Amino acid sequence: MGDLLVRHRVPLSFFSGKIVAVDAFNTLYQFLSIIRLPDGRPLTGPDGYVTSHLVGLFYRLVNFLELKIKPVFVFDGEPPVFKKKAIEERKRIKVEFEQKYREALKAGDIALAFRRSVMTAKVTPRIVKEAKKLLDLMGVPYIDAPSEAEAQAAWMVKEGVAYSVASQDYDSLLFGAPRLVLNFAVASRKYYPKRGLVEELEPELVNLDEVLKKHRLTLEQLIDIALLVGTDYNKGVKGVGIVKAVKIIKTYGNIEKAYKAYGWKLDPALFEIKKFYLNPPVKKVYDFEWRSVDEKGVVEFLVERGFNKERVEKHLKRLKKGKSLLDFT
Known part of the structure; x- marks a missing residue:
């Protein structure tokens, strides 16, 4: 894609x-x-x-x-x-x-x-x-x-x-x-x-x-194109690359009509995958907290794992001691 x-x-x-x-x-x-x-x-x-x-x-x-x-x-x-x-x-x-x-x-x-x-x-x-x-x-x-x-x-x-x-x-x-x-x-x-x-x-x-505007597509059509080519969830159609997939979806409008037009066997799982892309499970978390760097803790943690202490401290100094992300607006 x-x-x-x-x-x-x-x-x-x-x-x-x-x-x-x-x-x-x-x-x-x-x-x-x-x-x-x-x-x-x-x-x-x-x-x-x-x-x-x-x-x-x-x-x-x-x-x-x-x-x-x-x-x-x-x-x-x-x-x-x-x-x-x-x-x-x-x-x-x-x-x-x-x-x-x-x-x-x-x-x-x-x-x-x-x-x-x-x-x-x-x-x-x-x-x-x-x-x-x-x-x-x-x-x-x-x-x-x-x-x-x-x-x-x-x-x-x-x-x-x-x-x-x-x-x-x-x-x-x-x-x-x-x-x-x-x-x-x-x-x-x-x-x-x-x-x-x-x-x-x-x-x-x-x-x-x-x-989407450049290729005159909707999000659902973009998903259909990905499904034709293959995603983490499906193999796609053999011999169909991105250029051909775009042409197919633009011609037939959606993946279901495309499968029917080409006589391909439609895997019902494709509808589940598409539904997953459109409405996946998520956590509705709106607030996150950024805190000051625990410089001593970082040094101890990394040095225990073989890091060079002076090098770690040198890079932490770049953040300016006491500087906090809480200052962000």
């Missing part, structure tokens, strides 16, 4: 003073995928546990708070039943790449090992717990969504609780998010494991209304 988007490059400072609903799992996966040693191993602390997520999260939070951006991290809850196949497929792919990673290491091909390691990233309960602990210490609020984080974040923007969703996943637009920011960082990189390429990225703001 990315080809349909109208993207506006903006500096991270554009979001100063704004509340941004951050897709937490999506963000953690980014850190766990790219923050690795040259041979593909993730960073670890003295106890041998992974710390790549904490490295990424700490420095990104410092950048946000220094610019007076007000992030709210949104964590996934229980996935819908029709996401089960996608989750199982992701697990299968991770197992496959873990084997390929070991093979590359054994062969001494470090570059190949790194490329394959990127596909093995896992967000474990411990990683989630540590991320939430660091958010608490940094004074940044978070919320556990009842189901999909993108749906919760989209609702927050629709209700005016937040200005934009921040994610690399386009699903928040299908959930009706008026705005989505991609590459939400000062300096961000996207890694393409199959090609071994790293692309330097800048924040890009996408406005849903602008996308």
Whole structure:
């Protein structure tokens, strides 16, 4: 669906003073995928546990708070039943790449090992717990969504609780998010494991209304297009890419009429998926609290996990001691 988007490059400072609903799992996966040693191993602390997520999260939070951006991290809850196949497929792919990673290491091909390691990233309960602990210490609020984080974040923007969703996943637009920011960082990189390429990225703001007006679509039609191509919840129609899907929906108006016209067998689950996009379960929370950074707590927490004390303190000084997000208006 990315080809349909109208993207506006903006500096991270554009979001100063704004509340941004951050897709937490999506963000953690980014850190766990790219923050690795040259041979593909993730960073670890003295106890041998992974710390790549904490490295990424700490420095990104410092950048946000220094610019007076007000992030709210949104964590996934229980996935819908029709996401089960996608989750199982992701697990299968991770197992496959873990084997390929070991093979590359054994062969001494470090570059190949790194490329394959990127596909093995896992967000474990411990990683989630540590991320939430660091958010608490940094004074940044978070919320556990009842189901999909993108749906919760989209609702927050629709209700005016937040200005934009921040994610690399386009699903928040299908959930009706008026705005989505991609590459939400000062300096961000996207890694393409199959090609071994790293692309330097800048924040890009996408406005849903602008996308719909440009392509003369409704939100329901945009969802239908996504369903034809394939989403986290369905495989899509074989041989139908984004260009063909747009043409089909514009011609027939909706997915049901399109299926009938082409003689395709219509899976009733598609209606459930579409209904989920249009009316997902969310928590109706309107107020969040940002607190002062617990500098001592942050230092102790990170140093225990192998961080350099002086480096942590140096970055915390950027926030100016005693500075609080409560000063925001």
